[in-house]
Each structure stands twice: as C-alpha cells, then as structure tokens.
Amino acid sequence: MSDIYINDKIIENIKLVVFDKDGTLIEIHKYWAQMILARAKGICQKANISIENVSMLMNAMGVNFETMMLKPEGPVGIKKREVVLESAVSCLAKIGLNSEYARKIIFDVFLDIDKLSLEKLSEFIIPINGALNLISKLKNLGVKIAIATTDKTERAEIALKHLKWDHYFDFVVGADMVSLVKPDKEMIELIMLKLNVSRQQTIMVGDAETDILMGFNADVKASIGVLTGLSSRDKLLPHTEFIVNSVEDIKVL
Numbered sequence: 001m002s003d004i005y006i007n008d009k010i011i012e013n014i015k016l017v018v019f020d021k022d023g024t025l026i027e028i029h030k031y032w033a034q035m036i037l038a039r040a041k042g043i044c045q046k047a048n049i050s051i052e053n054v055s056m057l058m059n060a061m062g063v064n065f066e067t068m069m070l071k072p073e074g075p076v077g078i079k080k081r082e083v084v085l086e087s088a089v090s091c092l093a094k095i096g097l098n099s100e101y102a103r104k105i106i107f108d109v110f111l112d113i114d115k116l117s118l119e120k121l122s123e124f125i126i127p128i129n130g131a132l133n134l135i136s137k138l139k140n141l142g143v144k145i146a147i148a149t150t151d152k153t154e155r156a157e158i159a160l161k162h163l164k165w166d167h168y169f170d171f172v173v174g175a176d177m178v179s180l181v182k183p184d185k186e187m188i189e190l191i192m193l194k195l196n197v198s199r200q201q202t203i204m205v206g207d208a209e210t211d212i213l214m215g216f217n218a219d220v221k222a223s224i225g226v227l228t229g230l231s232s233r234d235k236l237l238p239h240t241e242f243i244v245n246s247v248e249d250i251k252v253l
Contacts, residue, residue, distance in 0.1 A: 002141040005251035006242045011222045016197040020206035021149040023229020027126040033068040036061050042109040060091035072230050080150050080175035121162045130248025135168045137252050144195050146171040148187040183213035212239040
C-alpha cells in the first residue's frame with residue numbers, strides 16, 4: 001500500500017496502479033508511426049497498388065504522414081486493432097478494391113508486420129523517462145501493477161519482456177481479453193477482480209481521454225492524466241484534477 005503524490009495533492013492508501021501502455025509508459029508516436037508505415041507499405045505491395053497510396057492509408061489508420069505523429073482521434077493508439085483494420089479496408093474501398101479482398105490482404109499484412117517488428121523491437125519500443133523508476137518504486141512498496149491497453153495482450157507482453165519490465169507487472173489486459181474496450185470499465189474491473197483489490201484502493205494512469213474515462217466509469221479512487229501521449233491538458237482537465245507532464249512527476253511514499 002502506498003500514498004501517491006500528484007503536484008500538491010495526495011491520493012492515500014493505494015494498492016493497485018493500472019497503467020495504459022503506449023503514451024504512458026512507452027513512447028507512442030515512434031512505436032505506432034513505424035508500425036503503421038510498415039503496414040501501409042505492406043498493404044500497397046500485397047494489393048499491387050501504387051506506393052503513393054501509403055500516405056492515404058496511414059492517415060486512415062490514424063497517423064499523419066507528414067509529421068509521423070498519431071492523430072488525437074485515432075483510431076490507432078486509441079481503438080482496438082479491428083477498428084484500425086476496418087479503417088484501412090474503407091480506405092482501399094475508396095480506390096475501388098473489393099472490401100472482402102482488401103480485408104483479407106490487410107489482415108495478413110498486419111500479421112506479417114507483427115512478426116517483422118519482433119526483429120526491430122529496439123527501434124519501435126522506447127520507454128518514457130521515469131517509467132522504470134516509478135514502477136520499481138511501486139513494486140518495492142508492495143503495490144500491485146497492471147497494464148490495460150487497446151493493443152493485443154501478446155504484443156503488450158512482448159514489449160514488457162523486451163524492456164525487462166515483465167516481472168514488475170501482476171496482470172496485463174489487452175483488447176483481445178474483453179468484450180468492450182476503453183472507455184468502458186470492463187478492462188479495469190477485470191484487473192481489480194483478478195488481483196482482488198477494491199476500486200477505492202485503485203488508480204488509473206493514462207495519456208488519453210479514454211483512459212481517464214475508463215477509470216471514472218469504474219469508479220476508482222483517482223485517474224491520473226499524463227501529457228506524453230495523445231491528449232492535451234485542456235482535453236484531460238474536464239475529466240480529472242490529477243494531471244502531470246509525465247509519469248516521471250508521479251511520486252510515491
């Protein structure tokens with residue numbers, strides 16, 4: 001159990017901290033921009049369409065081709081894999097490809113890029129400054145730690161193992177483990193049930209409005225917003241009073 005300090009505020013008696021992954025513990029733009037670029041190129045090659053369609057596909061999946069930054073509205077980084085896939089299907093439909101044909105191609109390409117990325121994890125997975133320090137302190141104080149992510153559970157576990165962080169986490173929940181994803185409360189309720197911790201001893205930490213709203217919908221003790229991902233302070237402020245620049249600014253005692 002621990003007390004969490006956010007600026008001049010104290011959140012007392014916390015036994016469980018649930019973290020979002022991308023944008024909270026891992027740099028989101030580098031990870032997903034590279035993944036989406038690789039997916040877009042693979043789709044063009046497999047569908048035998050011009051490479052000039054890469055920018056259109058990337059934008060459809062949620063990455064600004066010009067800036068290589070994620071769009072705040074997603075879908076990538078916010079919504080589950082199937083939604084990102086369908087956005088690419090709709091994009092190809094606009095240039096005349098049959099949806100079922102496109103869906104099969106895109107599904108296969110997503111799997112191919114999953115495998116390819118395993119060879120380049122150091123290029124894709126960059127930790128947020130201060131993340132390791134925070135999770136190690138929490139663990140040393142006996143606080144349980146979990147991940148709730150819209151990524152696949154297996155992909156999240158691969159990232160944690162690559163960073164040698166996997167032993168810190170008590171439970172990892174991806175979008176494939178639940179029926180409803182963020183901002184629905186199902187992910188965080190599954191974690192609390194699995195780890196046998198009450199909502200009044202649980203906090204949520206995330207970079208997106210959907211993270212904060214998931215915590216609100218689950219009625220946990222507090223939801224903390226970080227500004228290292230997709231949302232600005234102005235976007236998060238209507239949903240929580242606890243906002244920091246980074247997990248580096250979260251103090252525990």
